[in-house]
C-alpha cells in the first residue's frame with residue numbers, strides 16, 4: 148500500500164479472482180469513456196466484453212507477452228498501466244498504455260505506475276523489449292509532459308488519427324529506448 152496525496156492506493160498484478168469482480172474494472176473504463184478522456188475507447192464497455200478483456204490479460208501475461216498493473220483505492224479500480232509486446236518482426240517493441248481515474252490524477256500515481264511497469268517489462272517480457280512505444284493525442288498535455296519526464300522522445304506526428312469532439316486529431320508517436 149502507498150499514499151498518493153491523501154489517498155491510500157494498492158498497486159498489484161491482475162489475478163484470476165478479479166474476473167469475478169469484472170464490474171469494478173467495467174466501472175473504471177466506463178468512467179473514462181463518460182469523461183471523454185483522450186484514450187481510444189469512447190463507448191461504454193459491457194460486462195461480457197470486460198470479462199473477455201480481463202481474461203485476455205491473464206492469458207497474455209502468463210505467456211509473458213504483456214505486463215499489467217492495476218491501482219485500487221477504497222475498493223475501486225483507479226488506474227491501470229500495461230506494456231504489450233508487438234508481434235513477429237516487431238516483437239522487440241512494447242506498446243504502452245496508461246489511464247488514471249479522475250480524482251486520482253496529479254498526485255504522482257501516473258509517474259509511479261510508469262516507472263513500475265517499465266521495470267516489470269524489462270524483467271518479465273520475453274523477448275525483452277528494445278523499445279517502449281506509445282501513441283498520444285498531440286493535445287494531451289498532461290500525458291505528453293509525463294512521458295517526456297520519463298525520457299520518452301517524440302519521433303513522429305501522424306495526422307488525423309483520432310476522432311475527438313467532432314474533429315480529427317493528430318497523434319504523436321513517442322519512444323523510449325531500453326538500454327541493455
Ligand SMILES: CC(C)(COP(=O)(O)OP(=O)(O)OC[C@H]1O[C@@H](n2cnc3c(N)ncnc32)[C@H](O)[C@@H]1OP(=O)(O)O)[C@@H](O)C(=O)NCCC(=O)NCCS
Pocket residue numbers: 184185186245246247248251252253254255256257258259282283284287288289290292293294296
Ligand atoms: C496522463 C495521466 C496518466 C497522468 O497521470 P497522473 O497520475 O495525473 O500524473 P502524475 O501526477 O504522476 O504527474 C507526472 C507528470 O505528468 C505531468 N502532468 C500531470 N498532470 C498534468 C497536468 N494536468 N498538466 C500538465 N502536466 C501534467 C507533469 O509533468 C507531472 O510531473 P510534475 O508533477 O513533476 O509536474 C493521467 O492524467 C490520465 O490518466 N489521463 C487520462 C487518460 C489518458 O490521457 N491517458 C494517456 C493516454 S496516451
